[in-house]
Amino acid sequence: MVKYSTRKQSEITSSAIALCDRLLSELEKGRRPVLSATKCSLDNSVYTPSIGYLTPGSKRVQSELNVSSVKKISRSLFMLEILLRNVNVGGINTKRELYYISKGLLKSNPLIKPLDFDDQVESDATIDFVCEILECYREELNCFANDRGGQTYSQHLIVTETMPNGETAEIDLSRLGTSPFMPKNRPQNLTLKAKGKIDFCLVLESEGTANTLVANGITKRHPCIVVGAQGVPSNAVRGWVKRIQDQLTVPIYFFGDLDAYTLQNIYRTLKAGSASSLIRNKDFSAPDVRFLGVLPEDIKKYDLFHYDVKMNDPSEARSLKKAEDALKNDPFFRSNRNKGLVKILNWLIESRKRCEQQSFFSVDGRDPLIFEKIIIEKIKSGSYV
């Protein structure tokens, strides 16, 4: 099993140059150079309960230089050159910006025109391949995704951010008024400190519902942290929740819709990472997160509005199909440790029902705090998985 840890950029640069040197030497000898990278897919994912997140197995992807791969390897080296230049001069870009940077370079040099990317999907894949070869995070090569999700509210949390130049900035979340704190894609630069005891951290799938809870005063009545995930958690959200887990040791609960997509895609990614990002799950997953709901038993207990899955809707039908596949092939769901989640998935597949998180508002339409009350009641009574 390969273990990864964050490295200094100088180390990554050195290993990249060494790699290029090796490739050149192979060419000089008339031998086919081979690029090797960790295989990031479900069939190379390993889930160990004691570790708690998906780690890469022993499978590697190898690209040997030939007529079929010469384009891919040339593009990878071209992108590597751009990324290393960024690292050297301290430039930071998003994937989209790197796409346009490459377009600009290709436009100015007709000799390298054949490397041109048809669309951003191609340049993104090349960036990911470079990271897999160098076994580093994209952020370590100064490539950041657009920050999405993770709006965080608390009256009891202070974040200290270490800037690239070594200076630090302290952010007291209780002094931000109604504005939330937005974590960045490099959570390793953040240090957390609690002001007093924090009871729990609540991660909500819907950012809108998180805003509602805070607007209604949940953070004033309860010492807690509220995070809006905004759907499938971005790297920023994943890294941020991991940071909360490691540095504050508070119980973390995830609350989202009761459907196959939420459980198998959103929650699994938050808790154990994803198969496509095996090399970064260590810093971008929070294995201690618990699934607070919506639970199947909540539907009966609170008489919640729920719906049948529309099997004629391709996306809903696909989610159920993927859930069935996950039960068979996903090591996370095959582990005994997650049998509670497996039970829910099986219930979803058999009953073909779904229930949205906002349905808790239907319990008592006249009480604006009903959602908060149920959440607190569920946490206190241990109604989670």
Next chain:
Amino acid sequence: MTNSSSQITKSSTAEYFAKNLQQVGFSSPAKAVLTTLKEAMDNALDACEEFGILPEITVIIEKKGKGHLRHTDRIMIRVVDNGPGLTLQQVPMVFGEYLASSKFGRGRCSRGQQGIGISAATTWAVQTSATGARVITKQKNMKKALSCMVITDLKKNQGIIKEKEMTNWDREHGTSVEFLIDGRLQMNGEGGILAYLRGNILLNPHLTLKYQLPDLAPTTISRVSDIVPVIPPSLPPHPHTMKLGEFMSHARLFGRIKLSDWLERGFSRLSRPEITAIVKTSGYKASLAEQTVTSLTAEQLKKLFATIQEMDLRPPATKSVITIGEEALSLSIQRLGQIDYFSVVSRRPIICDLKPVQVEVAVARLQTKGGDSDEAVQVLRFANRVPLQFDRASCAIIKAISSVNWRAYNLKQSKGGLPSGPYIIAVSIVSPFIKFKNASKETIDASDELVEEIRAALMKAGLKLSRHLKKEHKERELESKLQHIEKFSPILVDTLCRLTNANKERRLRAENGLLKILGRDNQETVKELQAAEVKLAAHLSKQKDSLVMFNDEDKQLMHHEEELSEKPLDLEEAEPKKKTKKAPAAKKAPAAKKKKKK
């Protein structure tokens, strides 16, 4: 209850249609022209096929000035055929009387069904131009041709003959019908004259069509098959296609006849062993089969009907629907333009919505439109070999095409839409009882069963297309591999040298090493490419071979292809007329016996 001011009056069929011509395709000036042409041409084709004559049809359309209605032209439409011709008694019935038809309710796959369309065209001519249908017709045994004008007596629903005279006509037999109507000429687009002619050319490989249209050079499209399709005779109804009420009424048509004889003769696909099983499964003694049908109670008939519906019977006979066939379609599709690929699929007839139906599909790629056209494919819809040109959105054929995932077959397609590209997708539905959505027969009702059947045919054609495209793709891929070597080798070495600050010697050695490596690959790719080329050529040759139905017609076909390559093949891109030739005089054209349609 009525009062004196609201008297109940009776109207004739002709009066009804005269007031509701929009229901039978005369809802706009442009549609009036197309419907008139369509009715005349469908009748001509049906008449020829009925008598086993290879149809040779001439269509002449001319503008004769400004029309009487606002924003219309006076349009002359003449259709001349070589059919069997009509008798004096038949002429007024065919062209002037509504619902006078040789095909109504016969359960055959003829183009016309009810006998409305051509009479409606006559009425439109009377209403807009104060003329009727100018008919010249001659049968084989006639020395002179009958020439007359037919109009409709709306009160009596009768055709009236005027200006009758016997005239010399140099044809042995045939019919010429000419209408002078107010209308607007729409040549292009899905509802255009050219699209209609194009559809007929595709679905009638045995048709020789000559047409002369305004602003276009006279064009002749020769037949590619010498086989006249035989319209299958109507068959006794299949029991699964009947409803209970029909079943019980059917029982009374045969008089005092034994139950077993009635079931055997009155229905298709019921034989003695099956009849015995029906009686037994219904819980009756075997002797019931020997009782007369008239002696059976309603309860007994209901029980027998229920048993029959539950039984697995053989599907309706294939001969009950007319098949164009993959070979004939393959030949005919070549007449639509410069086509570099096609696939045709003929499904076996099945029961859809209680009626026998056969679906045939042809997919062709037009060279003339370029490889990466983003326009939606051209769809040609046919019902009993008649092109459908209006109200496409709700048609079963369009729904079926849109519901297929063409991306799986390497065609571009927006979500829920038609695929795009330089393709023609032609879908033909043939059935003795097609469920049209309206009397003008413009669109086929999109029942789930029918849509599913069309989908199955389309997917099979798509699969064939996909296989071909993959072969082409493989060859292109190998060619691009060869180009990769030339393009990327210097870039790769350059980048590595820059990243490692390598000196000139290293660069030179690396370049040589790379050429050595890729040179070996190059040789292998060339071999693969040669093999792929051979395979693709063999595939195309096989496809071409399948076109040649008759060995002795090879030369004729080649000659025809040469002819097509010289003439404007794509009807939409036909050259503007350079020399105006005088249209062949109607009086000199042969005549055909007309069969009423609709």
